[in-house]
Structure formats: structure tokens, C-alpha cells
Amino acid sequence: xxxxxxxxxxxxxxxxxxxxxxxxxxxxxxxxxxxxxxxxxxxxxxxxxxxxxxxxxxxxxxxxxxxxxxxxxxxxxxxxxxxxxxxxxxxxxxxxxxxxxxxxxxxxxxxxxxxxxxxxxxxxxxxxxxxxxxxxxxxxxxxxxxxxxxxxxxxxxxxxxxxxxxxxxxxxxxxxxxxxxxxxxxxxxxxxxxxxxxxxxxxxxxxxxxxxxxxxxxxxxxxxxxxxxxxxxxxxxxxxxxxxxxxxxxxxxxxxxxxxxxxxxxxxxxxxxxxxxxxxxxxxxxxxxxxxxxxxxxxxxxxxxxxxxxxxxxxxxxxxxxxxxxxxxxxxxxxxxxxxxxxxxxxxxxxxxxxxxxxxxxxxxxxxxxxxxxxxxxxxxxxxxxxxxxxxxxxxxxxxxxxxxxxxxxxxxxxxxxxxxxxxxxxxxxxxxxxxxxxxxxxxxxxxxxxxxxxxxxxxxxxxxxxxxxxxxxxxxxxxxxxxxxxxxxxxxxxxxxxxxxxxxxxxxxxxxxxxxxxxxxxxxxxxxxxxxxxxxxxxxxxxxxxxxxxxxxxxxxxxxxxxxxxxxxxxxxxxxxxxxxxxxxxxxxxxxxxxxxxxxxxxxxxxxxxxxxxxxxxxxxxxxxxxxxxxxxxxxxxxxxxxxxxxxxxxxxxxxxxxxxxxxxxxxxxxxxxxxxxxxxxxxxxxxxxxxxxxxxxxxxxxxxxxxxxxxxxxxxxxxxxxxxxxxxxxxxxxxxxxxxxxxxxxxxxxxxxxxxxxxxxxxxxxxxxxxxxxxxxxxxxxxxxxxxxxxxxxxxxxxxxxxxxxxxxxxxxxxxxxxxxxxxxxxxxxxxxxxxxxxxxxxxxxxxxxxxxxxxxxxxxxxxxxxxxxxxx
RNA sequence: GGACCCGUAGCUCAGUUGGUUAGAGCGCUACAUUGACAUUGUAGAGGUCAGAAGUUCAACUCUUCUCGGGUCUACCA
Numbered sequence: 001x002x003x004x005x006x007x008x009x010x011x012x013x014x015x016x017x018x019x020x021x022x023x024x025x026x027x028x029x030x031x032x033x034x035x036x037x038x039x040x041x042x043x044x045x046x047x048x049x050x051x052x053x054x055x056x057x058x059x060x061x062x063x064x065x066x067x068x069x070x071x072x073x074x075x076x077x078x079x080x081x082x083x084x085x086x087x088x089x090x091x092x093x094x095x096x097x098x099x100x101x102x103x104x105x106x107x108x109x110x111x112x113x114x115x116x117x118x119x120x121x122x123x124x125x126x127x128x129x130x131x132x133x134x135x136x137x138x139x140x141x142x143x144x145x146x147x148x149x150x151x152x153x154x155x156x157x158x159x160x161x162x163x164x165x166x167x168x169x170x171x172x173x174x175x176x177x178x179x180x181x182x183x184x185x186x187x188x189x190x191x192x193x194x195x196x197x198x199x200x201x202x203x204x205x206x207x208x209x210x211x212x213x214x215x216x217x218x219x220x221x222x223x224x225x226x227x228x229x230x231x232x233x234x235x236x237x238x239x240x241x242x243x244x245x246x247x248x249x250x251x252x253x254x255x256x257x258x259x260x261x262x263x264x265x266x267x268x269x270x271x272x273x274x275x276x277x278x279x280x281x282x283x284x285x286x287x288x289x290x291x292x293x294x295x296x297x298x299x300x301x302x303x304x305x306x307x308x309x310x311x312x313x314x315x316x317x318x319x320x321x322x323x324x325x326x327x328x329x330x331x332x333x334x335x336x337x338x339x340x341x342x343x344x345x346x347x348x349x350x351x352x353x354x355x356x357x358x359x360x361x362x363x364x365x366x367x368x369x370x371x372x373x374x375x376x377x378x379x380x381x382x383x384x385x386x387x388x389x390x391x392x393x394x395x396x397x398x399x400x401x402x403x404x405x406x407x408x409x410x411x412x413x414x415x416x417x418x419x420x421x422x423x424x425x426x427x428x429x430x431x432x433x434x435x436x437x438x439x440x441x442x443x444x445x446x447x448x449x450x451x452x453x454x455x456x457x458x459x460x461x462x463x464x465x466x467x468x469x470x471x472x473x474x475x476x477x478x479x480x481x482x483x484x485x486x487x488x489x490x491x492x493x494x495x496x497x498x499x500x501x502x503x504x505x506x507x508x509x510x511x512x513x514x515x516x517x518x519x520x521x522x523x524x525x526x527x528x529x530x531x532x533x534x535x536x537x538x539x540x541x542x543x544x545x546x547x548x549x550x551x552x553x554x555x556x557x558x559x560x561x562x563x564x565x566x567x568x569x570x571x572x573x574x575x576x577x578x579x580x581x582x583x584x585x586x587x588x589x590x591x592x593x594x595x596x597x598x599x600x601x602x603x604x605x606x607x608x609x610x611x612x613x614x615x616x617x618x619x620x621x622x623x624x625x626x627x628x629x630x631x632x633x634x635x636x637x638x639x640x641x642x643x644x645x646x647x648x649x650x651x652x653x654x655x656x657x658x659x660x661x662x663x664x665x666x667x668x669x670x671x672x673x674x675x676x677x678x679x680x681x682x683x684x685x686x687x688x689x690x691x692x693x694x695x696x697x698x699x700x701x702x703x704x705x706x707x708x709x710x711x712x713x714x715x716x717x718x719x720x721x722x723x724x725x726x727x728x729x730x731x732x733x734x735x736x737x738x739x740x741x742x743x744x745x746x747x748x749x750x751x752x753x754x755x756x757x758x759x760x761x762x763x764x765x766x767x768x769x770x771x772x773x774x775x776x777x778x779x780x781x782x783x784x785x786x787x788x789x790x791x792x793x794x795x796x797x798x799x800x801x802x803x804x805x806x807x808x809x810x811x812x813x814x815x816x817x818x819x820x821x822x823x824x825x826x827x828x829x830x831x832x833x834x835x836x837x838x839x840x841x842x843x844x845x846x847x848x849x850x851x852x853x854x855x856x857x858x859x860x861x862x863x864x865x866x867x868x869x870x871x872x873x874x875x
Numbered sequence: 876g877g878a879c880c881c882g883u884a885g886c887u888c889a890g891u892u893g894g895u896u897a898g899a900g901c902g903c904u905a906c907a908u909u910g911a912c913a914u915u916g917u918a919g920a921g922g923u924c925a926g927a928a929g930u931u932c933a934a935c936u937c938u939u940c941u942c943g944g945g946u947c948u949a950c951c952a
Binding site: 001003004005190197210211212213214225259260261263264265269270271272276277278279281344404405407408411412415495496498499525526530532563564566568569570571572574576577579580582583584585586587589590591592593594595596597636638640641644647648655656659733736737739740741743745746747824827828831832835838839840841842843844845846848849852853856860 | 880887888891907912932
């Protein structure tokens with residue numbers, strides 16, 4: 001084995017060997033099925049740190065489960081990311097000099113460009129996923145926009161249409177002028193900005209004033225809403241006023257609506273049904289009340305005023321129109337106030353512009369309608385799946401870690417509105433609806449006969465992502481995989497796509513399969529830089545995972561990501577962490593290298609352990625305890641907790657103590673062999689490459705660590721005797737500490753005397769260890785001993801240790817040290833005694849707790865006495 | 876407006892049903908260093924657990940409030 005571990009020498013060839021072994025494919029594994037679907041990265045770019053984290057998480061889980069003897073499927077894939085990808089390609093084309101790619105290239109031409117880009121991006125990102133060491137089954141690679149996934153999309157659309165859940169509706173949508181497409185409510189990013197709040201009258205003879213931030217939309221007002229209980233305006237309800245507003249004739253009906261807050265603004269609200277979702281709702285309500293109001297569309301899809309806005313405004317942009325309205329109001333003396341306020345507006349997550357509300361015909365998914373034969377709505381299904389379990393079956397419940405996200409999800413489900421499915425972009429699944437005059441047919445194939453034209457629009461990209469847990473398995477055509485691997489076992493995702501994705505997977509899976517999509521959902525936070533800023537292209541703080549891998553190795557990257565996360569919380573990432581991880585990877589390599597040098601014939605079996613000394617019992621006991629703790633933590637998705645325990649054991653117990661002792665006691669082949677096997681196995685999910693390479697160095701290329709069995713906790717190895725060993729450790733540390741404090745040269749060997757009480761045998765058995773590790777010439781062990789002159793001492797668990805400094809004792813300094821210790825002990829004794837003297841504590845606290853405190857007090861008192869003795873002996 | 880998260884050593888963070896003299900990594904200080912590892916070893920300094928009140932025999936842990944930092948969400952035009 002080389003002196004230092006160099007990741008670049010091994011990683012690619014190890015990954016190749018894994019792939020060739022076939023064990024990434026569950027068809028080559030036995031056991032209970034276990035499945036994880038990879039959240040498909042968008043084909044818009046390259047792998048970033050977020051992907052690196054996700055791959056690390058999924059792969060830890062997959063490798064752990066595989067070693068548990070399960071038939072593990074980690075299914076990889078990519079997402080065509082409709083809007084995001086088209087937006088990116090259009091932007092690139094514009095940068096290259098094209099003015100309007102959609103016009104210049106046409107539908108097929110632009111699609112070809114996007115496809116080219118997507119394929120290239122896909123290839124890159126898949127290669128990068130492999131660099132992360134992800135043990136995914138590449139034979140089942142999926143893409144949201146490939147043929148099989150397309151079939152699933154059309155199938156579901158048709159089913160929902162036939163069930164009456166998908167409908168064509170004329171409603172106000174979120175419209176991105178820049179992207180020339182709709183966006184669903186979930187695709188909006190809300191930003192705060194300053195806006196002007198105008199208070200004005202429509203005309204001189206209109207009886208009251210209203211307030212707005214958008215004067216230009218007032219050209220499309222058809223009503224004024226007031227609160228029905230508002231005394232000021234009650235009398236006007238039902239009246240219609242004809243006004244001339246900025247040269248446009250408006251018919252305004254006064255309506256009562258309890259949504260209007262009498263306290264806000266003037267308590268009267270101009271209703272613009274065409275350009276406000278709220279106002280549109282009023283418009284619909286009035287229709288139901290049989291007291292309809294009009295709808296005037298004054299803003300077009302190009303973001304400019306329509307002819308209905310009047311000759312003065314037509315063709316002007318929204319902002320130009322706004323200024324003009326304000327100007328005219330001022331000129332007529334109708335503007336009463338102008339005030340600056342904070343406003344919250346929705347912007348398109350992909351195009352960045354503030355969305356315009358515009359009424360349009362679109363395809364919608366009804367979340368409230370009863371599903372035929374189910375007797376409940378999609379909303380009901382989504383709610384059940386995270387509460388009582390689907391159809392009241394608790395085994396069909398999605399458990400979310402951490403639990404608090406369940407509440408967020410349920411709040412959202414309660415407030416869910418119909419989902420706008422259609423998009424006016426070209427990159428995506430074309431809506432499978434065909435028109436011929438008034439006739440409509442739904443299906444993937446063009447209906448028989450001439451004259452059928454397919455809908456021009458495409459589906460929201462999340463429609464196909466929602467199917468991911470089962471479309472990836474070949475649904476509806478391939479039943480076997482669906483039966484074997486669905487519902488999937490574990491899903492991880494960032495909290496930012498809880499609504500966009502988790503919710504829709506639950507919807508699609510419960511509706512189509514009558515099953516939950518996954519049993520456990522693990523929600524992780526975001527990675528931030530050292531200063532807590534988000535990583536983003538614009539702030540230039542990006543770190544390329546590939547560069548990190550090149551420099552530090554994949555294992556170091558994985559460990560630096562996993563070692564510091566807790567479920568649901570953001571975590572910071574910076575290169576010092578990777579550096580620390582790299583040090584550990586090398587340490588593990590060298591630990592193995594050392595152990596290998598003392599084992600003549602390494603074996604994977606668990607023969608006789610040949611336990612001889614206290615140290616042997618101690619390390620095996622620790623290993624067993626830690627194995628169990630690590631296993632439990634992984635089962636609870638506490639990955640960093642598990643890793644920390646393992647790191648502690650490996651470095652601080654195995655390397656720092658046991659290996660040093662092995663050099664002294666010698667001949668520990670069996671125990672070391674056993675421990676090394678277990679440690680490598682447990683590290684494998686976190687650091688697959690270095691562990692696999694070490695395994696190869698030991699056992700050759702025949703057997704792979706990847707499919708070894710996860711270590712069992714050997715409870716028979718857990719022994720009480722490790723307390724005795726802890727004492728030995730503390731004595732050694734104590735002597736070292738005295739040496740350091742008194743500036744004894746490290747090479748100088750000292751003499752020491754232990755007053756061991758009832759533990760003479762313990763010390764005699766381990767005398768050699770103490771002598772070597774504490775650098776002693778002679779070690780004398782007595783039942784009871786008096787402090788020799790010229791020595792200084794300390795007390796540890798009732799045992800007194802005297803170190804002979806042969807006259808080099810600085811008495812003054814020693815006094816200070818002992819006085820300080822005495823003071824601390826005094827304080828501690830006082831506290832304990834007070835507690836135990838408290839009758840309420842003694843009677844209320846559990847007996848075990850009281851007993852523990854009592855025991856502590858006895859020990860501390862004993863220690864105090866001994867320290868006082870040492871203090872008195874100082875002259 | 877509503878909700879959630881965070882505030883623990885200089886920095887980054889653990890601390891899982893309330894009971895340890897509050898932990899880790901990095902950083903810092905001192906010392907060491909030719910055989911597993913300078914990607915190292917040994918020893919050490921460093922915290923009134925944001926603040927206040929309450930519940931309890933017992934609070935970093937539970938409750939309420941306050942002050943900071945962050946996130947999500949809503950039809951306040």
C-alpha cells in the first residue's frame with residue numbers, strides 16, 4: 001500500500017469495477033426490495049453542490065441497505081425541466097445575436113436547438129453523478145421526456161380528463177410577459193418592493209374615492225366593492241354609475257363583498273375582474289348571485305394596453321399607461337393622495353418578470369371534485385396520505401423527517417387551488433387534446449379522420465415529475481418493476497420543492513395507483529457559503545464539486561457534506577471542511593496500512609477472536625456498542641450523528657489507544673482483523689472509494705466490500721471491564737499531563753508509584769502499557785502508599801498516583817495547582833451535598849438518580865481527602 | 876397579517892422523550908517527531924448554553940414574553 005491515499009489513482013477504476021460487477025442492478029441481488037428514486041436533476045446545466053449533497057445522501061442510504069442484504073434499486077434520471085430549459089436556450093440564442101428565437105426558428109427549429117442542448121447537458125451531468133460514486137442502476141436510467149415517461153404522462157392526462165378532473169377553463173392566470181407563458185402559483189417567487197398607493201375618484205360626480213397601486217388597470221373596472229356592513233357605503237350597493245374615467249366610459253356597479261376591509265384605504269375597492277385574481281373571484285361570485293358584472297381586458301399578453309383601454313392608451317406599456325392615468329387624474333383634480341407603501345408581488349421563477357394577471361382559456365386540474373369511484377377529491381387523498389394513511393390504512397402513510405414539514409404540507413393542502421396545467425412554451429409534453437371545430441378528443445394519437453388539430457400548449461413540467469416514482473419503473477406497461485419497487489422506500493429532497501414536487505408525487509401516486517409514492521421522505525436544507533449566503537451564479541461564490549473532487553477526492557467531499565448536516569436545516573460548506581475530511585480519509589488509509597502490516601493472513605471470517613488482555617476486551621466492547629449506535633442512527637436518518645460516532649471510535653479509540661497498545665502487547669492478529677473488517681464496512685457508505693480500495697489491497701479483487709454484510713452488534717462482547725480500561729487511560733493521561741505541566745523533557749523517563757487500593761491486580765496486569773505510554777522507568781504498585789518526598793501526585797477514581805520528579809518539584813507551583821483543584825472539589829461537594837440534603841429531591845427524584853448522586857458524593861469526598869493529604873505533605 | 880427555523884467555546888455545529896462538573900471538528904497555546912500517518916502525536920486554554928419570567932426536587936432541554944438573524948406563506952386592493 002502506498003504511504004498516502006491518492007484518490008485520483010483509484011476512483012475511476014473502482015467505479016468501473018462496481019458497474020461491471022452488476023451489483024448496482026437489483027436484478028443481480030437477493031433479498032427484500034428497497035428502492036430510492038433519484039430526484040432528476042434538470043438538464044439545464046452542470047452538477048452543483050446541492051446535487052453533490054443529494055447524491056451523497058442517497059448513496060449512503062443505498063449502500064447501507066445493500067449491505068443489509070437488500071435488493072437495492074437506486075434509480076437515476078434527469079428532468080427535461082420545460083420552462084427552465086427553454087428559457088436557458090432562448091437566452092443563449094439571444095446572446096448569440098438572435099432577436100426572437102421563437103419567430104426566427106419556428107417550433108420545430110427551436111425544439112431541435114433545445115434538444116441538442118438538453119442531450120449535451122444530460123450527458124455531462126450523468127457523468128458527474130458517477131464521479132460522486134453514486135451506486136445507481138444505469139440500466140434503468142430514465143428521463144422525464146423520453147418515450148416511456150411520455151406514455152405515462154398521456155395515460156394519466158386521459159384518465160384525469162375522463163374522470164372529469166381536468167377541465168378547460170377561462171380564468172385569470174399568472175402570465176409572464178417575458179416568457180410568454182403561464183406559471184402556476186407554486187412557480188412564483190414573491191418579492192417585496194416599494195409601490196405608490198394612489199387615492200382618487202373616477203370622476204367628479206362619483207360619490208366616493210377608492211385607492212389602488214395600479215391606476216392603469218382601473219380602465220378595466222366594472223364594479224366597486226365595499227364591505228356590506230360599512231355604513232358609509234351601504235346605501236349605494238346595487239346602484240350603477242356611468243363615469244368617464246380618463247376618457248373611457250365605464251359602467252360601475254356597487255357591490256357588497258365581505259372580503260373588503262373597511263379599514264384599508266378608503267374602504268372601497270375598484271374591481272378589475274380581468275386583471276386581479278381576487279377581483280376575478282368576485283366576478284364569478286356575482287355570476288352565481290345572478291347579479292353579474294362585466295369583464296374588460298385592458299392588458300394584452302404582450303404586456304401592452306388593448307384597444308379596450310381607449311385610444312389614449314392602446315399600445316402603451318403598463319408603466320406608460322400608469323403614468324398617463326396619474327397625469328390625467330392630476331390634471332382633473334381627481335387625485336387625492338399619493339403615498340409610498342411596501343408591496344409584495346409575484347415574479348416568474350424562470351423569467352424573473354413580475355407576472356401579470358390576465359384571463360385566459362387554460363387547462364386546469366380540479367383538486368376539489370369528487371373522483372368517480374373514490375368518493376373523495378384529490379385534496380382528500382393528499383391529506384390522508386400524510387395523516388391517517390391512505391384510505392385510513394396507517395401502513396400507507398408518508399412519514400416526513402423532520403416532522404415539522406408535515407404541518408407545512410397540510411397547511412398548503414388545505415389552501416390548495418386548482419392547478420393550471422397548460423404552458424405556452426414548446427419544450428415539454430404536448431397536451432394530448434385534439435380539436436376539430438367544436439369537437440374535442442383526448443389521447444396521445446391523432447383521432448381518425450381529417451381536420452384534427454392538436455392543442456398548441458405543453459404541460460407544466462411538474463406534471464411529469466409528479467409521476468416520477470412510478471413512471472421510472474415503466475408504468476403503465478411494465479407491471480413487474482412497479483409491483484416490486486413501488487411504493488418506494490425513501491425519498492430525499494430540499495424543502496424548497498416540498499410544494500412543487502412532494503405534494504404532486506403524493507397526488508399522482510395516490511390517484512393513479514392507490515398507493516403512497518414513498519414511505520419516508522427526508523427533507524434536507526440548503527447549502528450556504530461560509531458567510532451563510534446562498535450559493536448562486538450571480539454572487540459568484542459557487543464551488544464546483546468536480547474541482548473539489550479533483551483536489552481532495554470524492555470521499556472527502558462526501559464526508560464534508562454529510563458530516564455537518566441535520567435534517568431540515570441549512571448547513572455551511574467551505575473548503576476547510578473538505579480538508580479536514582481529506583485528513584481523515586488518509587488517516588483511515590494509514591490505520592489500515594498499519595493493521596495490515598501486523599496481520600499475516602487477513603480473513604473475512606469471524607473465527608476465534610483470541611481475546612487476551614483488558615485492552616482487547618475494551619476495544620471489542622466499544623466496537624460493539626458503537627456498531628449498534630451507528631446502525632440506529634442511520635435507521636433514523638441521523639447521518640452526521642452516525643458518522644461522528646464512527647469517526648470518534650476510529651480515530652480517538654482505535655488509532656490513538658488500541659493501536660498504540662497493540663505495539664506494546666503484540667500478537668493481536670484476530671482482534672485487529674475483526675475490527676478492521678467492521679470499521680471498513682461501516683465507513684463504506686460514507687466513503688465508498690477509499691474503503692473499497694483498502695478492501696482490494698487486503699482481499700484482492702475477488703470480493704467487493706460494496707456487497708459485504710453490514711456488521712452485527714455482538715452483544716456478548718460488551719463487557720463491564722471497559723471501565724477498568726478507562727481508568728488505565730486516565731492514569732496515563734494524568735501522568736502525561738503532570739509531565740507537560742512541569743516541563744519534563746519528553747525523552748526523560750520517570751518513576752511512579754500507584755496507591756491502587758483494591759485494584760492492584762488491574763494495574764499489575766497493565767503495568768507495561770502504563771510504563772510505555774506514560775514513559776516511565778519504573779512503576780511501583782502498592783495497595784496503599786504514602787506520597788514519597790520529591791514527588792507530586794493526582795487522584796483518579798480513588799487511586800492515587802505519585803510521580804517522582806527527583807527533586808525538581810516546584811513546591812509553590814504545586815501548591816497552587818492543588819489548591820485550585822481543592823477549591824473546585826469543595827464547590828462540587830457542596831453542590832452535591834446540598835442536593836442530597838434536599839428532602840424534596842430525595843423523595844421526588846427517581847431512586848436511580850439519587851443513588852447516582854450519592855455515589856458521586858462519596859467519590860468526590862474521597863478525592864478531596866486525598867488531595868488535602870497531598871497538600872499537607874508539601875513542605 | 877400568519878407560520879416555521881435558528882441564536883451553545885474565536886469559527887462551523889452536535890446535544891433524540893428534563894437528571895454528565897455542557898461536547899466535537901477547525902482555529903489557538905506549549906511541547907514532541909527519523910518505522911502506519913507532519914494529511915502526525917501529547918498536553919492545554921476557551922462557554923453565566925441570546926435575555927427575562929415561569930413550571931419542576933431538577934431546565935441547554937418544557938411554557939410565555941423580549942431582543943437579534945433567517946425562511947416560507949397570504950386576495951390587503
